[in-house]
Amino acid sequence: MSPVKTANPTGNAKVSGSLLNLKFRAFYNALARGPKIGYLIILSVVLLVVYAELEGTHRAMTFLCNFGKIFNESCSLVGRSVAQRALETGLIVLASGVTFSAITTAITTLYSSDDLNFLLAQPIATSRVFALKLGETYLSAAGVPSLLTVPPLLAIGLFFHAPFWFYSLAVLSALLAYALPVGLGAGVAIVLMRFAPAGRVREVATGLGVVLSASLVYLIRAAKPEELIKRLANLDNDNAITQFLTQFGTPSNPLLPSSWASRVIWDGARGSFSLSIYPLVILSALLLVVAGWLASKAYQEGWVRGLESSRVRLDPTPRVASGTENFFGKFGASGHLIVKDARLLFRDATQWSQLLILVALGGVYVVSVRAFPIQGELMKNAVGFMTLAFQGFVISGVGIRMAFPTVSFEGPGFWILRTGPISSRSIVLAKYWGALPATLLLALVLGYFSASSLNLSAVLQLSSVMVAISSALAITALGVGVGAALPRFKADNPAEVAVSAGGLLYMVLSLFYSGFLVLIVSRPAYLSVTQPSLYPGLSYFGSFEGFLVLGLLLLFTVVGTIAPLWYGWVKLDQFE
Template sequence: MRFLLRIQFLKLKNWVTRSSAAERIKAASFACLGLLFFGGLHWGFFRFLTVIRNVELIGDLLLLKILAMAFMTSFLMIIFSSTLASFSTLFFARDLSMLVHTPLPYRTLFAFKSLETTIFSSWMMVMSLLPFLAAYGQVTGQGPAFYFLLTALGIPFVWIASALGIALSLALMCLFPARRVRDVMLVLAVLICTGLFLWVRWLAPAKFLRADTMEFLIQYIALLETPTAPFLPSYWLAQAVGGFAAGRVADALQFGGILVGTALAVTGGLLYFGEKAYYGGWSSAQESPRRNRPAPLGREWRWVPSLFGVRFRAFLGKDLAVFRRDSNQWSQLLMLLSIVAIYLISIRKLPLDTRFLRGLISFLNIGMVGFVLASVGLRFVFPAVSLEGRSWWALRSAPMGLWEILWGKFLGGVVPIAAMGVALVWVSNAFLGVDRFIVWLSNGTVFVMSITLAGMGVGFGALFPRFGLENVAQIQTSAGGLVYMATSLFYVGVTLALEAVVVRAHYFSGRSFGNTSETVFIFTALVLLNIVAFTTPFLLGKLKLERADL
């Protein structure tokens, strides 16, 4: 284990000591950008939690409930993320073909890869929680001991969630042939979707927006006092942290001890399971499904219109075939669709009685859909160039220009993104019952936004290629992925800010547009914004790939 960790340390040391001045400046710039982003999140969480705590009678109960729900959501997301990431790190990583045949015990190799999986699958969730937890500590007036407790208990909490996901993936690889894991993951995704749906519907938070009677208030307080999944480590962590914040040190010690003890037991069980089953699971992953009948040439691109030409159609068909064979990608798409379905149901259940409230939620829904599309672009469009991997040189040697390759990646991503975005906003507007002007505005905005976000994904993916990585999670959490996500959110925010003037004029003055000069200015600004946001990363990415020495 020390030998493998030393290799990783030397890789990091060599990157730090041998990086050029330009690379160090770029890393420092990304760090500053990240600090600004987290500072903004901390400010928003602080304002939100301050308002929550000032609620009479139930403020402290609300804080504890929100903390428990945040931990439970993070726990479930880490389990699912580690399950998907472990397929790449534990079974399909390129270095495994060498490491498995070294004198290293399988127990050591499994432990190292499990640690690697934990880091890859949880760091983004942990970074997202940090501003929230810092704001929680600030609102409740905590000192350094509070953050030390969070760190001490957060490590076993994350490890338990990741270990459960790793154990699940190992069991799947041992119990099912590699070609059947896709079907099993589909069943698991459906079960998770059903569980999340039932959980959200059980809470039914929208009805408490009308808590104007004592009966509703009593029911709400009873709901807040009900434990949130007391059998999960998320509940133990919330009770330990909340108890310490309230001065109940005994609760912190009790639930913290349960959490640490469970982490030790899970570690022992996982290592024993890995020692017995890891090699068999890895061997199963190397199997290939047998084709019972030959596939006719060109079947993969029959769905592409013939006007694109044979080369372009074959390229798009190749990308579709790769996506269809990668269970990691489409299983995450199923998870995303389930979250979208729950979001739509939540909108359907909102008690909105006025035309203005329905229009306001519909307008804010454009921003939410934009965020969803940016997340989809980060997961599926941004890594498209990097996923070519070592075959990029073969693709560049083919009788296709770089423009054709990039446009093929763009078309392969923009069609599903646009279809998903327009369908999502159309269903939302149908649930809300907004007027025709808002329907046309939101549908048109989301359609244009889909095109721009897909172009930005391909452009930034070409500008920050990572051909040496086979794990999609590593690609999307790289520096380029962070730049793409930050730029996408800025683009969505500017779009909403410009259109807010039009929506305000529609509801307050009764006109669909303001004065002529104002309308022309907003329309021109939106056109220029989308042109710049689309073409700038696209052209810079093309220039970067042309100059790359591959």
């Protein structure tokens, strides 16, 4: 449709009918009227992350390329193979995250956006509205992964002194690798909204998202990084090593778009143009055509069907409270809030799907730790010590979906609690107790299984469980507390809640907390590895120094748990 021209009282300026202009104007207005200090903080964190990515990638490349370097090679074969496989795995990891949320995000954006009532009632072609919403779906589902991917690509290009065309080609490849799951998600969303059982669309969509992303997670495991270590230890001649490394460096999943993208990026950085860009572009174009065709056939009908699809089966039986509800009711308003939250969690696909992520994450972690080939007591305990740090990172990652959004989940219904006879303190504590079982269970599984499957020393095994419990208690509190202090009641799903200044703050603080925990237990871990005869068994914790470590850990856990919760309820109290 051509731009709309109307009389303008202030002059003869044209009034644009562009939907993109409308969105940019709204974005600009929101920015201009928003809190400047908040933007400054976000910008600082973003710059910090970009710098860390650039620097980290450069250092990693330098380290890898110098590893096993022979004569005047610019980069060793081992380094090239490992870096190439790491790039592919990284793209698959991010693409699997995009795939997981693509279908539900597509349904939310394409069919539940507030402005659809307005837009679809205007004299605008449906295809234009669809294109706008598809763009928004990409930004919601793949915006952050895309932004995270660009700095390492630049760093790789700079490292290899890539030709000038590499940079645009690399960014295009990465964007297309994420665009494909988004396009697929949009296509599936259109079909589901048109044909899936009424009222069950979100559930079916989430189920599909889980299956698709679980397949991708499986493919990550198919990369089998531990194979490298195993094979390197067993190979006895140079030819075999070279042959294996060359094979290791080639894509582990040659039919996956993320692998094509990684091939284009890798070859491009080293000056050669990869033909893998063609299937990537062709598939994207094909998907765009199919999605456009589907949209022209079924978008508006699906939207209308979504509005009419509520099917009610009337049942006049006056159902009363269940035993669980009565039990939790004994704990007062907080108990009732926990029951309410549990009901909403298990009835809302965008919420219960987070539990599946948690199970998948726990499973992949434990399987990966078990598959890790380690020989020698020292190496085993050193790796075991590293898993202590990883546990905290995993709990932080889970907390951003399970703990941080719990207050924001109240959404526009928050007025019920705000005007009800329940204090902000009770609200925050109820949210904490509601989120803790899931994170604590995961932490214990990680802490116990990783330590026992690696057969670590007694001190490290106990440290692993203590770190797990401390991480769960404090990081959950951090998530709930920061989430209560900086809630986002207008977000549609947990992923959207997480992408915020509060989400960033939580991630930074929780990672710091994990780091401090590791520092606290580093001394007993070091002694148990280097001088096992000095403190046999758990005797270290009976010593004065052991008491100090335990006391410090306890103090850290108590303060780390109470302080964020307190901060959360104070700020929630002041919230308007």
